[in-house]
Amino acid sequence: MKKAIITVVGKDTVGIIARICTYLAEHRINILDISQTIVDGYFNMMMVVDISALQEPFSTMSAELTRIGEQKIGVQIRCQKEEIFDSMHRI
Amino acid sequence: MINFREVSETNKMIDQENLDVRTITMGISLLDCADADLDRLCSKIHDKIVQSARELVKTGEEISADFGIPIVNKRISVTPISLVAGAACRSTGDYVRIAKTLDEAAHEVHVNFLGGFSALVSKGMTPAEELLIRSIPEALSQTELVCASVCLGSTRTGINMDAVRLMGKIFKQTAELTKDKDSLGCAKLVVFCNAPDDNPFMAGAFHGVTEADRIINVGVSGPGVVKTALESIHGESFEVLCETVKKTAFKVTRVGMLVAQEASKRLHVPFGIVDLSLAPTPAIGDSVADILCEMGLEQAGAPGTTAALALLNDQVKKGGVMASSYVGGLSGAFIPVSEDQGMIRAAECGALTIEKLEAMTCVCSVGLDMIAIPGDTKETTISGIIADEMAIGMVNAKTTAVRVIPVIGKGVGDTVEFGGLLGYAPIMPVNRYDCSEFVSRKGRIPAPIHSFKN
Numbered sequence: 001m002k003k004a005i006i007t008v009v010g011k012d013t014v015g016i017i018a019r020i021c022t023y024l025a026e027h028r029i030n031i032l033d034i035s036q037t038i039v040d041g042y043f044n045m046m047m048v049v050d051i052s053a054l055q056e057p058f059s060t061m062s063a064e065l066t067r068i069g070e071q072k073i074g075v076q077i078r079c080q081k082e083e084i085f086d087s088m089h090r091i
Numbered sequence: 092m093i094n095f096r097e098v099s100e101t102n103k104m105i106d107q108e109n110l111d112v113r114t115i116t117m118g119i120s121l122l123d124c125a126d127a128d129l130d131r132l133c134s135k136i137h138d139k140i141v142q143s144a145r146e147l148v149k150t151g152e153e154i155s156a157d158f159g160i161p162i163v164n165k166r167i168s169v170t171p172i173s174l175v176a177g178a179a180c181r182s183t184g185d186y187v188r189i190a191k192t193l194d195e196a197a198h199e200v201h202v203n204f205l206g207g208f209s210a211l212v213s214k215g216m217t218p219a220e221e222l223l224i225r226s227i228p229e230a231l232s233q234t235e236l237v238c239a240s241v242c243l244g245s246t247r248t249g250i251n252m253d254a255v256r257l258m259g260k261i262f263k264q265t266a267e268l269t270k271d272k273d274s275l276g277c278a279k280l281v282v283f284c285n286a287p288d289d290n291p292f293m294a295g296a297f298h299g300v301t302e303a304d305r306i307i308n309v310g311v312s313g314p315g316v317v318k319t320a321l322e323s324i325h326g327e328s329f330e331v332l333c334e335t336v337k338k339t340a341f342k343v344t345r346v347g348m349l350v351a352q353e354a355s356k357r358l359h360v361p362f363g364i365v366d367l368s369l370a371p372t373p374a375i376g377d378s379v380a381d382i383l384c385e386m387g388l389e390q391a392g393a394p395g396t397t398a399a400l401a402l403l404n405d406q407v408k409k410g411g412v413m414a415s416s417y418v419g420g421l422s423g424a425f426i427p428v429s430e431d432q433g434m435i436r437a438a439e440c441g442a443l444t445i446e447k448l449e450a451m452t453c454v455c456s457v458g459l460d461m462i463a464i465p466g467d468t469k470e471t472t473i474s475g476i477i478a479d480e481m482a483i484g485m486v487n488a489k490t491t492a493v494r495v496i497p498v499i500g501k502g503v504g505d506t507v508e509f510g511g512l513l514g515y516a517p518i519m520p521v522n523r524y525d526c527s528e529f530v531s532r533k534g535r536i537p538a539p540i541h542s543f544k545n
Contacts, residue, residue: 005098035095046095059156078102080159082093087345089097 002052003032003082006065010075012043019073020047020065027061028053043075048082102159108315109377110343111161112350113370114203115151116291118298118306118363119143121170121207127178129185133192136175140167140196140205143305143360148201150357154350162350163312163512167197168296169207177219183226190230190237197236204279206296208239211286214248214535224257228264231276238279238294242286244481246488250284250536255481258282259474259530263497266466270499273507277496278461282477284484284491289364290420295492306363307355308420311347313339314369315376317403321385332386333406340367340410348415366420367411368456369403371431373514379403379424380433391433392443400424401454421490423456429509429516430461439517445476446522453483458491463507463516466499473497475526478536486539 008016017034024031033048054061062079069077104110124135144167151165172189180186190208197205208230210220227239241258244250262277269276281295288299291308298306320339324331347365355362371379380391386399404423412418426448428434437443445462452458458480464473477493484491498507501518508515 005093007098007102033092037095044095044099046098048092059153062156062159078159081157083349084158084160084346085093085097085101087349088101088342089093 001050004049004051004058004079005082005085006047006049006077006079008043008045008069008075008077010043010069010073012038012041013073016043016073016075017045019068020077023065023068024049028055104313104316105160108313108319109372109374110313110316110346111163112347113310113312114164114166114291115147115162115350115354116166116168116296116308116310117144117147117358117360118168118289118302118308120298120302120304121172121175122300125175125178129179129188132176132179133189136189137192137196140169140193141199144200144202146358150354153357154353157353158349160346160350164203166291166293166296167200167202167205168291168298169193169205170298170300171207171209171211173210173217173220173223174300176223177217180219180222183222183229186223186226187229187233190226190234193237194234202236204238204293205236206238206240206293207298208237209241209297211242212251212254213242213245213284214251216251216254221257224254224261227261227280228268228276231265231279232268238296240281240283240286240295240297242283243477244284244485244536246285246485246542247538249538250478250481250485252478252530252535253533255478256471256474256530258477259470259472262473262495263470266497266499273501273509274466274496274498275509278494278509278513281492281494284481285489287420287490291366292368292370292421294494302363303361305360307351307358307360308363308366309347309351309354310366310368310370310420311343312368312370312372313343314371314379314382316343317369318376318378318382318385321382329402333402336403336406337410340407341414344411344414362417364417364419365411365415367407367418367422368420369407369424371425371427371434372512373430373432375432378431378433379426380431380437384433390440390442391437392447396447397450397454400426400451404455421456425457425460426451426455427461428519429463429514430512431514435514435516438519445519449479449483452480452491453487456490458484459493459495461494461496461513461516463496463498463518464521465502465518466497467502468497468521469527471525471527471530472521474530476521478530482536485536
């Protein structure tokens with residue numbers, strides 16, 4: 001399994017998760033875990049997803065998600081392969 | 092599984108604390124390009140570099156996108172040119188042509204810098220090496236991306252004072268030939284004692300003769316991350332301070348290691364080393380001097396600076412070696428003046444002098460780095476500064492270096508602007524007493540007694 005972490009930060013609004021999940025479903029990305037908090041009206045979400053079945057290059061997908069976040073929802077979306085967090089926080 | 096807090100911590104380091112991978116540097120051996128015919132030599136050098144590094148920048152950008160970590164520079168280091176071009180070059184002009192070939196190849200593969208226009212003369216100079224050194228001013232003024240370095244001494248060989256004397260002249264000539272750009276040529280020129288073979292940082296990167304045909308070395312950065320970590324332990328004991336630096340250095344180095352392994356895999360080039368250096372940039376919050384201030388100094392250069400830096404350097408290494416089995420290069424805290432906002436501030440207010448910087452180089456990696464000095468500083472005085480720094484490296488069995496910029500037409504009180512990662516700096520005063528009789532002596536300073544370990 002190839003995992004990636006999607007993080008979303010921004011002002012809370014209707015349909016953030018819905019829009020992101022629609023995109024993920026269309027691109028055969030399976031969601032493994034979601035955690036979310038709202039602090040002072042700011043939306044913070046982290047998703048662990050499985051990208052094994054993703055057809056396009058990873059960079060295309062992550063750039064598209066960032067664009068959807070900026071242009072359609074007004075939040076910052078970032079998608080990173082899991083290894084950077086594993087390397088930094090696991091011995 | 093990775094949790095929310097860990098993900099936020101990493102992304103905060105990247106977004107707010109300037110965590111980045113400073114450079115992926117591909118080392119390329121040019122030994123197999125050696126040829127007695129200059130035309131053939133140039134075309135072989137060009138082809139080998141372009142073929143080896145064609146995918147370097149693209150791969151760096153892909154890795155950067157995959158992990159969401161900026162990779163600031165992609166660079167190339169090559170075999171010291173004096174070893175490759177000795178048979179083909181009859182004049183300084185011939186060497187300049189090779190420098191231009193290197194520059195063209197570097198432009199073609201879109202790297203930020205190419206290092207290795209170098210000579211290793213720690214005990215003596217061959218005619219080829221001396222010719223290369225004499226060609227440096229022209230080579231650096233006629234190229235954009237090429238960096239030059241000269242190794243003038245080592246703990247095992249002593250210091251080649253003939254070369255030290257010559258380099259005083261070369262620094263001045265390089266400054267003179269690039270005076271329309273604030274003597275920028277000198278920012279691409281460094282001299283070393285105990286030069287490492289696998290350093291990924293510029294201007295001193297070259298691909299040593301002990302290295303494989305091609306190799307990937309990675310230099311990490313992250314002074315801002317260390318500084319932020321220290322903000323949360325204000326007033327705590329030295330033990331807590333050390334633990335915090337060590338843990339942070341571990342995390343930063345692991346990112347470097349990940350990038351190095353990925354680059355190695357994707358480019359099909361063996362991984363060499365991770366260089367654990369804390370490399371500052373002129374960006375606010377990306378400063379080694381600010382770490383020293385966070386430890387409790389009013390300004391870098393205040394009494395206690397050398398001790399604070401010694402502690403920092405050691406803890407960075409201790410955290411870093413746990414994170415990667417292969418560390419090398421310079422590995423430690425860099426203290427360039429113009430590239431570090433806190434150092435610039437300290438130099439401007441008079442807290443930091445060249446003499447204090449010299450003391451600081453005894454306990455950290457590299458040496459007198461990116462220091463702007465008055466343009467009328469004598470050649471022999473520059474040689475004297477170099478000799479002092481080489482002596483520190485030789486006696487302490489460590490790497491030391493000098494990258495000073497005598498800014499032609501400017502003096503103390505003026506500021507010089509280099510731009511980009513090179514930053515800006517106030518011109519620092521140099522001790523005005525003379526050393527010309529000392530540096531004019533011929534020959535070399537012998538190796539220290541403790542170098543005889545056989």
